[in-house]
Amino acid sequence: MEPALLPFIILALLLHLRPAESPNPACRNACGSLTVKYPFGTGYGCGSPRFHPYVTCVHGQDDDTLVLTTHTGSYPVTSISYTTSSLIISPSDMSTCTSMKPSPNLGLDWSGPFELGSSTFVLLHCKSPNTSLTIKDLSICDHGSSNLCASMYACPAILALGLPLFSPTDTCCVYSPANFDSKGELDLQAWECDGYAPVLTLGDYPTDPARWEYGVELKYTQGAFDSNHMDTKCPTCENSGGVCGYDSPSLAFVCVCGGGYNTSTDCHPYNEVQGIIWSSASFPSRMDRWSNLGYSGLVLFAAACSMNQSLRRFFFHVGINS
Numbered sequence: 001m002e003p004a005l006l007p008f009i010i011l012a013l014l015l016h017l018r019p020a021e022s023p024n025p026a027c028r029n030a031c032g033s034l035t036v037k038y039p040f041g042t043g044y045g046c047g048s049p050r051f052h053p054y055v056t057c058v059h060g061q062d063d064d065t066l067v068l069t070t071h072t073g074s075y076p077v078t079s080i081s082y083t084t085s086s087l088i089i090s091p092s093d094m095s096t097c098t099s100m101k102p103s104p105n106l107g108l109d110w111s112g113p114f115e116l117g118s119s120t121f122v123l124l125h126c127k128s129p130n131t132s133l134t135i136k137d138l139s140i141c142d143h144g145s146s147n148l149c150a151s152m153y154a155c156p157a158i159l160a161l162g163l164p165l166f167s168p169t170d171t172c173c174v175y176s177p178a179n180f181d182s183k184g185e186l187d188l189q190a191w192e193c194d195g196y197a198p199v200l201t202l203g204d205y206p207t208d209p210a211r212w213e214y215g216v217e218l219k220y221t222q223g224a225f226d227s228n229h230m231d232t233k234c235p236t237c238e239n240s241g242g243v244c245g246y247d248s249p250s251l252a253f254v255c256v257c258g259g260g261y262n263t264s265t266d267c268h269p270y271n272e273v274q275g276i277i278w279s280s281a282s283f284p285s286r287m288d289r290w291s292n293l294g295y296s297g298l299v300l301f302a303a304a305c306s307m308n309q310s311l312r313r314f315f316f317h318v319g320i321n322s
Contacts, residue, residue: 076089130170
């Protein structure tokens with residue numbers, strides 16, 4: 001390759017990039033211990049705009065937490081399965097065998113991309129007998145699973161809800177398969193139940209609730225941005241080291257790359273330019289302090305210096321070996 005052509009090649013590559021003005025410059029592929037991929041994002045401009053109002057990364061003093069927010073509250077996300085398009089939330093006021101507490105209603109926004117998964121809800125200390133708990137005159141309780149109630153009522157933590165150990169289980173309801181009401185809620189207030197224990201699996205211990213896995217499974221759907229080819233572009237972007245995001249207000253797909261740049265495809269052009277600059281600059285430690293304007297200006301100066309010997313000497317004196 002002719003050395004004089006190198007600056008023009010760099011310039012052509014940079015023209016494929018645009019400053020990341022709209023996406024959050026803090027777009028990351030992880031939040032705490034969770035890997036964050038499309039359709040989720042760590043903030044505004046990251047992931048899918050349909051998911052951002054509901055899921056975001058909250059920065060804590062000790063660690064970051066991915067949080068789902070709905071009209072009934074904010075809930076930590078404890079795991080995500082991108083294979084099954086599902087996630088698990090662990091509301092701070094849910095009950096387990098080792099910790100029981102009064103709970104407000106739990107709900108999802110109808111306009112959101114989530115729906116209730118296959119969790120089983122054990123409703124605890126209901127004021128009315130379980131035969132009276134209904135939705136549209138239909139009982140919500142699975143009486144064939146009353147053994148779960150007996151197991152939960154054997155947990156010492158039941159005392160925190162005002163019940164003695166081994167209380168009669170007619171104040172407990174195993175709601176499975178569960179669903180939300182017309183308000184999109186698990187309406188504990190209407191059923192006059194003090195708390196709920198969301199059971200994901202009994203594992204190998206069907207009679208030992210201390211070893212059950214707790215949490216609320218939610219399913220999510222994608223495909224809202226097929227017209228923008230987001231579903232097809234995101235894997236390529238992520239494989240190149242980028243983070244999927246969107247521009248505002250157009251909501252067009254962008255691949256957020258390092259150094260404050262993004263592209264409409266993937267980060268390979270940016271990575272190539274970054275490698276060239278790092279290998280040819282005399283002072284690469286300064287690279288993280290270049291602004292977008294300075295970065296583009298360097299390329300323009302490099303192109304000019306290939307045609308002007310005096311400019312080449314100028315670059316040498318200021319410490320940039322072009």
